[in-house]
Amino acid sequence: MSDTVQRQEMEADIVCVGFGPATGGFLTTLGRALVNEDGTPLAESKVMPGMPPQVICYERADDIGFGVSGVVTKGRSIKESFPDLDLSQIPMAHEVTEERVAYLLDPIGASRRSAPVKVADAGLKFVARDHAVELPWIPEFLQKHGGMVLSMGQFNQWVGSQVMGSGLAQIWPGTPVAEPLLNGRAVKGVRLVDQGVDKQGNPDAGYMPGMDVKAALTVVGDGPVGSVGQYLDRELGLPEGKHQREWAVGMKMVVQLPEGCELKPGTVLHTLGYPEPEIFGFMYVYPDMSASLGIFVPSWFDNPVRTAYRYMQHWMMHPYLWKHLEGGTLRSWGAKSLQESGLQGEPFLAGDGFARIGEGSGSTNVLTGSGVDEAWATGVQLAEAVIELMRERRPYTRENLESAYVQRRRESWVGEEAEQAAKARDGFTLGFIPGMLGMALSGLTRGTINMPGRSRKPWERIPRIEEYFKGVVTEQELIQLRKECQAKGASLHDALMDRAGWPEVPLDGKLLVSHQDALLMGGKVVANPGYADHVTFADSYACSVCTEQVCSEICSGQAISVNPEGGAPLFDREKCVHCGACLWNCSKPHPEDDENTNVQFAAGSGGLHSAEN
Amino acid sequence: MSNEFHIVVCGSIVPDPLQTLEPVQGAQGPELKNEMMLPAVLDPWAGHALYEAANLAAKNPGSKVWLVSLGPKAKLQQVMMNIAQKVPFELVCADGSASGFTDSFEVATVLAQSIEGIQGLDKSKLLVFGGWQSASRGSGAVMQMLGELLGISEQFQGVDKLTAGDDGSLEIMERIEGGAYQVSACNGTPAVLGWATGELPEPPNNPQVGMQNMRLVMPALQQAKPADVVQGSSLAFAAVELPQQRRETRVVKDMPVEDMAREIVEWLNS
Numbered sequence: 001m002s003d004t005v006q007r008q009e010m011e012a013d014i015v016c017v018g019f020g021p022a023t024g025g026f027l028t029t030l031g032r033a034l035v036n037e038d039g040t041p042l043a044e045s046k047v048m049p050g051m052p053p054q055v056i057c058y059e060r061a062d063d064i065g066f067g068v069s070g071v072v073t074k075g076r077s078i079k080e081s082f083p084d085l086d087l088s089q090i091p092m093a094h095e096v097t098e099e100r101v102a103y104l105l106d107p108i109g110a111s112r113r114s115a116p117v118k119v120a121d122a123g124l125k126f127v128a129r130d131h132a133v134e135l136p137w138i139p140e141f142l143q144k145h146g147g148m149v150l151s152m153g154q155f156n157q158w159v160g161s162q163v164m165g166s167g168l169a170q171i172w173p174g175t176p177v178a179e180p181l182l183n184g185r186a187v188k189g190v191r192l193v194d195q196g197v198d199k200q201g202n203p204d205a206g207y208m209p210g211m212d213v214k215a216a217l218t219v220v221g222d223g224p225v226g227s228v229g230q231y232l233d234r235e236l237g238l239p240e241g242k243h244q245r246e247w248a249v250g251m252k253m254v255v256q257l258p259e260g261c262e263l264k265p266g267t268v269l270h271t272l273g274y275p276e277p278e279i280f281g282f283m284y285v286y287p288d289m290s291a292s293l294g295i296f297v298p299s300w301f302d303n304p305v306r307t308a309y310r311y312m313q314h315w316m317m318h319p320y321l322w323k324h325l326e327g328g329t330l331r332s333w334g335a336k337s338l339q340e341s342g343l344q345g346e347p348f349l350a351g352d353g354f355a356r357i358g359e360g361s362g363s364t365n366v367l368t369g370s371g372v373d374e375a376w377a378t379g380v381q382l383a384e385a386v387i388e389l390m391r392e393r394r395p396y397t398r399e400n401l402e403s404a405y406v407q408r409r410r411e412s413w414v415g416e417e418a419e420q421a422a423k424a425r426d427g428f429t430l431g432f433i434p435g436m437l438g439m440a441l442s443g444l445t446r447g448t449i450n451m452p453g454r455s456r457k458p459w460e461r462i463p464r465i466e467e468y469f470k471g472v473v474t475e476q477e478l479i480q481l482r483k484e485c486q487a488k489g490a491s492l493h494d495a496l497m498d499r500a501g502w503p504e505v506p507l508d509g510k511l512l513v514s515h516q517d518a519l520l521m522g523g524k525v526v527a528n529p530g531y532a533d534h535v536t537f538a539d540s541y542a543c544s545v546c547t548e549q550v551c552s553e554i555c556s557g558q559a560i561s562v563n564p565e566g567g568a569p570l571f572d573r574e575k576c577v578h579c580g581a582c583l584w585n586c587s588k589p590h591p592e593d594d595e596n597t598n599v600q601f602a603a604g605s606g607g608l609h610s611a612e613n
Numbered sequence: 614m615s616n617e618f619h620i621v622v623c624g625s626i627v628p629d630p631l632q633t634l635e636p637v638q639g640a641q642g643p644e645l646k647n648e649m650m651l652p653a654v655l656d657p658w659a660g661h662a663l664y665e666a667a668n669l670a671a672k673n674p675g676s677k678v679w680l681v682s683l684g685p686k687a688k689l690q691q692v693m694m695n696i697a698q699k700v701p702f703e704l705v706c707a708d709g710s711a712s713g714f715t716d717s718f719e720v721a722t723v724l725a726q727s728i729e730g731i732q733g734l735d736k737s738k739l740l741v742f743g744g745w746q747s748a749s750r751g752s753g754a755v756m757q758m759l760g761e762l763l764g765i766s767e768q769f770q771g772v773d774k775l776t777a778g779d780d781g782s783l784e785i786m787e788r789i790e791g792g793a794y795q796v797s798a799c800n801g802t803p804a805v806l807g808w809a810t811g812e813l814p815e816p817p818n819n820p821q822v823g824m825q826n827m828r829l830v831m832p833a834l835q836q837a838k839p840a841d842v843v844q845g846s847s848l849a850f851a852a853v854e855l856p857q858q859r860r861e862t863r864v865v866k867d868m869p870v871e872d873m874a875r876e877i878v879e880w881l882n883s
Contacts, residue, residue: 010820056820063652063695091650154650161687164694167831173694175818195817208817288647331633489866517862523631530817609631611652 005209011047015215016057017177018222019064021372022358024159025379031168033387043390055169060176064160065611067152068334070284070292072268074147077377090158092151092286097266104274107131110501132320141443149284153613176603179231186352189214201532217396218354224339225580227603229360244345249581251308251335252294254612258327275314277432299458300428304465304548307493309515313505329510332612333522335556335579342366343422350401367421381408420446426453459597462587489564491552527573527606534604535571542588542598543568554585578607616781617675620666623743624659626684626711636853641843643714643853653688658744662808666742667700678702681727684711693830698823699816704833709840716848717749721758723840745770745807760805767804
C-alpha cells in the first residue's frame with residue numbers, strides 16, 4: 001500500500017496486537033523472565049540500550065476489561081501459569097461444580113426440524129422434563145470437570161493489572177491497530193489507525209496520522225476478526241489446503257438470577273436442539289448468583305435471515321431454562337465472532353518478525369468447545385520461545401520462530417488435540433444430524449474416524465430467502481414484506497420469524513428487553529469521534545442488488561440497517577459492538593478474493609463498556 | 614515572554630457512567646456494589662482540567678504538569694492505561710477510596726498533603742486545577758477546601774477559559790447563573806481553578822507520550838501512600854438509594870427537534 005502521509009515513528013522491541021487470553025499468557029510468561037533474579041535484564045533492549053526489552057501491547061477496545069465472553073474452561077494452561085491460583089481473587093470466577101448437557105425439544109412448534117430430528121423428538125417426548133432431555137453421560141472430550149467458569153472481562157482485568165504492575169510491559173487500550181508494516185513477507189511492526197478523520201477516513205479536525213510502531217517482533221493476538229491477522233492472511237495467503245470458512249457468533253448476557261434460584265455457583269449447562277437444531281446454548285453460574293448465558297449461531301445455519309438476538313430470547317424462554325431465569329435482571333450483554341475452522345484454518349503461525357497466537361491463529365478447539373485455555377497456552381508457548389531466542393541472542397526470523405515456537409506448539413497438548421479435532425465439525429457442513437454423529441465419531445476415536453463433509457465458503461452457503469421460506473411465505477408475500485420492511489429501514493427477520501410461528505417476545509423491561517435496550521443496558525458506548533467507519537462494503541453495487549442483506553439480519557448491535565432508499569445497507573458506528581459477524585454473514589463474494597465476502601471489517605474504536613462480560 | 618507554571622491537576626476517578634451502579638452497605642458505611650470490578654474513568658470535569666493544563670504547559674515552555682489522584686491503586690492503574698497516552702504529566706497518587714461516599718473535607722485534606730509532598734514544586738508558580746464538581750457528589754466543595762488548606766485565596770469555579778498574559782496575569786472566564794459568564798482577572802499564581810468543560814476536545818492517543826509517561830507512572834503507583842478517607846470521617850450516611858428510573862427506549866431516525874421537544878413536554882406533563 002503506497003502511503004505518502006508523513007507519519008511519526010516509534011520503536012519498541014516487541015509490539016503486541018490485541019489483549020485477550022493469548023496475549024495475556026504471552027505477557028505473563030515473558031514478564032516474569034525479562035529480568036533475571038540478580039536484577040539484570042534477560043537481554044538488552046535494542047531500542048533503549050541499558051534497559052530490559054521494551055514490550056508494548058495495543059488493544060482496540062476502550063479498556064482491557066471489555067471482553068465479551070463468559071467461559072468455561074479446563075484451565076490447564078492457566079493453572080500452570082498460576083500454580084497457586086485462588087479463584088476467589090478473580091471476580092465472577094468459580095470452579096466447575098456441576099455439568100449438564102441437555103437436548104431441548106421444541107415447546108412452541110416453530111423450530112425448523114428435519115424429518116429425522118422430528119422422529120427423534122417424538123421418541124424423546126416421553127422421557128423429557130420441561131421439554132428437555134439431559135444427557136445421561138457427558139463424553140470425556142466435552143467434560144470440563146476440574147475446570148473453572150470465568151468472565152473474560154474480569155479475567156482480562158485481573159491478568160492485565162498484574163502484567164502492568166510488573167512494570168515490564170505496557171498495555172494501551174483504546175488504540176486500534178490498522179495494519180502490520182510489511183516488507184515483502186517480513187513484518188517490521190504495526191501502523192496505528194488514523195485519528196481525526198471523517199467517516200470515510202479523510203483528514204478532518206485534529207488529524208493525526210496513525211503512528212508507525214516498529215519492532216523486531218510483532219505478536220499478532222488480535223482474535224478472529226482482527227485487522228492485523230486479516231491483513232496478513234490477505235497478503236501472505238493461507239498455507240496450502242487451509243481455509244477459514246467455519247464461524248459462529250456468540251451472543252450472551254450476564255443475568256442477575258432471581259431470588260430463590262436453585263442453581264449453584266459453578267454450574268455449567270450446555271444445550272442443543274433449540275430454538276433451531278443448529279443453535280447451541282450455554283449457561284455458566286457465577287458466585288454472586290449471576291450467570292453468563294447465551295447462544296452460538298454458526299455459519300452452517302443456512303438461514304439467510306439469521307438473528308442471534310431474537311433467537312436468544314426464545315432460547316431463554318425455553319421451560320428448561322426459564323424456570324431458572326424468570327424474574328432475573330439483565331446486567332450486561334455482548335457478542336463476538338468465533339473462528340471455528342481450528343487447524344483447518346490455521347494461518348502461517350510465524351514469519352520474519354512476526355508470530356501469531358490465540359483464536360486468530362486457529363487455536364480454538366471445535367471438538368472440545370474450548371478456546372480460552374488453548375489461546376493462553378499458545379501465548380505461553382510463544383513467550384517461552386522468545387525467552388529462548390533472547391537468551392541465545394538469536395533474531396526473530398521465520399526459521400528461528402518456527403523451531404522455537406511453532407514446533408513447541410505442535411508437540412504440546414494444544415497441537416495434539418487440534419489434530420484430533422481437525423475434522424470434528426465437518427459433518428455439520430451437511431446438517432445437524434451428520435454433524436452430531438461426526439462430533440461423536442471424532443471425539444470417541446480421538447480423530448481417527450471422522451464424518452466427511454463438504455466445506456463451502458460462507459457466502460456460498462446462504463440460500464435465497466425464497467428457497468428457505470418455501471411453504472411458509474409465498475414469493476408474492478415476500479415482495480410485499482420486503483417493501484414494508486425496507487420502508488421502515490428494518491430487516492426481515494422479525495417479520496419472517498413471526499410468519500414461521502415464533503411468538504412475540506413478551507418484553508418485561510428487566511430481562512426480556514428490546515434489542516436496542518440490550519445495547520444500552522449492556523453498556524454500549526458512543527463511539528469515539530475522529531475515526532473512520534470500520535465496516536465497509538467492497539462493492540456497493542453488489543449490495544444494492546442483494547436481496548438477502550444477511551449483514552443487516554445478523555448484526556449484533558443493529559448497526560447495519562437496510563437503507564430505506566435502496567442500495568447498500570447503512571452502517572451506524574455508534575451501535576457497533578465489534579463482533580465481526582458481518583464479515584462472514586454476507587451472500588456475496590469479495591470482488592478480489594472469493595474466499596471472503598463483500599463486507600470488510602477493520603479495526604475501529606468504541607464498542608462495549610461492560611467489565612462484567 | 615512566557616510564564617513557567619507548575620500545574621497540579623486533581624483528577625478524581627469515577628466508575629464508568631455506563632455501568633450499573635448499586636449502593637450496598639459495607640463494613641465502613643455505604644459502598645458501591647462490585648466497585649473494584651467496575652471499570653473506572655477520570656471524571657469528566659477532571660479530564661477537561663487535565664487537557665487544559667497540558668495545553669497551557671505546552672504553550673509556556675518550562676511548565677510542568679502533575680496529576681494528583683486519590684483512588685484504589687488498581688483502579689488508578691487502569692485509568693492510567695486510558696489517559697497516559699493523551700498528554701504528558703507526572704503522577705502522584707494516594708491509595709484510598711474513590712467510592713463517592715467520602716467526605717469532601719477528608720478528600721481535600723489528602724489532596725493537600727499529596728500536593729505539599731511533591732518534590733520541586735514551586736508554590737509561587739502554582740496553579741491547582743481540578744473538576745469543579747469532582748469528588749463531592751456534585752457539591753463543588755473539594756477544590757475550595759483544597760485551596761484553603763493550601764493557603765491559596767485566588768479561587769475560581771466553573772471555569773471554561775484561562776488566558777495567561779505575558780506579565781503572568783491571569784484572565785479567567787467562569788460560569789455563573791443563567792448561562793452567563795463572569796470574566797475575572799488576577800495578578801497571577803498561585804490560584805485554584807475548578808474547571809467545567811473548558812474548550813478543548815479530548816486529545817488523540819499519542820504512543821510517544823504514553824511511553825514517556827509510563828516510565829514515571831508505574832513507580833508512582835508502586836510508591837502510592839495509603840490514604841484513609843473513610844474511617845475516622847465525621848460524615849455519616851443515613852441512607853443511600855438509587856434514583857428510580859424507567860426506561861422506554863424507541864429508536865427513531867431523523868426526528869425533527871420540535872417533535873422531540875413536544876414529546877418530552879407531553880411526557881413531563883403526563
